[in-house]
Amino acid sequence: MSVLELAGWISLFFVAVGVLGALYRIVRGPALLDRAIAVDVVLIALSSGLTVWMALAGQPDYIMIVVVASLIGFISSATLARFTVEGAQANQSEPEPKQGPGGARS
Template identity: 50%
Template sequence: MIDPMTVAAYGGGAMLFVGAVAALHRIVRGPSLLDRAIAIDVLLVVLSSALVLEMAVHRHTHDIVLVVLAATVGFVGSVTVARFVEDRRPEHMREEISLVPGTTDIPGSEDAPAEGGDR
């Protein structure tokens, strides 16, 4: 009789393989920097999951440091990319200006008449 842990390990490994291939496809194809960054983060999660699966099958915890390291690298990388992309938006400076009370530079607040009525 087949051990249920073996079946679960093969099933989990197959799903992780499919996830890794899909993430690699997204890294290569893009189309944007954010898509690639998310795919790299997914690939790190798949790697961590594969290490956890291997530790569960072989009943040891030798690779737990690698799992924590991959999680840390994924978090720091995601935050770094998010900050980089946030600063590159063209409307980024407009948002800071529009927060100042009394300014009229708020997008969409031009002196246009309201629909259905006249001023």
């Protein structure tokens, strides 16, 4: 086993640990936004793991799957960010008018 193969297997191990952490966040995450980000992390980790696996095997057979998964992850992240910003702007309330010392509005 060469040093590069060992590095590949170690990388796959850490990618698997990252996927387990993201799956935990999907199940336990307190907010919907946490879960959505964790799903994106799982998609990125799986495409990274598949890339490392292809490098270890020496066969780039699944490169189109990695490209499509990356595009889906990018589009979903951009869409999620857009709706999160729009929702935050829609939830902002109007500023309260200032009241004078006698309670009269100015």
